[in-house]
């Protein structure tokens with residue numbers, strides 16, 4: 001059968017067998033290997049992607065049931081060479097050790113923050129409780145998510161040259177009036 005999906009904003013179609021999982025389609029058919037294989041029974045979260053806005057463990061999702069749906073994977077987070085700010089926060093807070101669990105944590109966190117943009121630490125802990133990290137970096141991961149929120153909510157500074165340009169424009173306008 002042919003499966004139609006929107007993956008990271010692009011329409012794709014691919015031939016699948018009825019028993020294939022979404023994980024197998026993403027990694028096997030679409031050759032997108034940022035989504036990781038872990039337990040394969042829905043316990044570890046390494047395979048987490050966002051399906052129609054909700055974080056799901058793609059190893060236990062039947063691909064055929066995703067016909068027409070929108071999938072977001074870790075490959076869709078960065079903007080060209082520029083990392084998604086949450087990816088940057090994971091780096092800044094040393095939340096990546098071996099990195100195997102990281103794409104799953106990121107996708108869980110992105111979907112969670114879309115639903116709850118200002119969570120408490122306890123809500124963050126609960127949200128990521130379905131993702132396992134063998135390197136036990138949970139505290140750093142929680143701090144990274146909080147760091148991302150703090151950075152996101154920081155008032156934006158106007159770059160110095162912009163301020164000067166504005167001042168120069170105002171002076172010219174004042175002189176002309």
Ligand code: FES
Pocket residue numbers: 036037038039040041042043044045046047048057058059060
């Ligand atoms: S590989 Fe899917 S939850 Fe572990």
Ligand code: FES
Pocket residue numbers: 095096097098099100101102132133134135136137
């Ligand atoms: S960073 Fe190694 S499993 Fe999480």
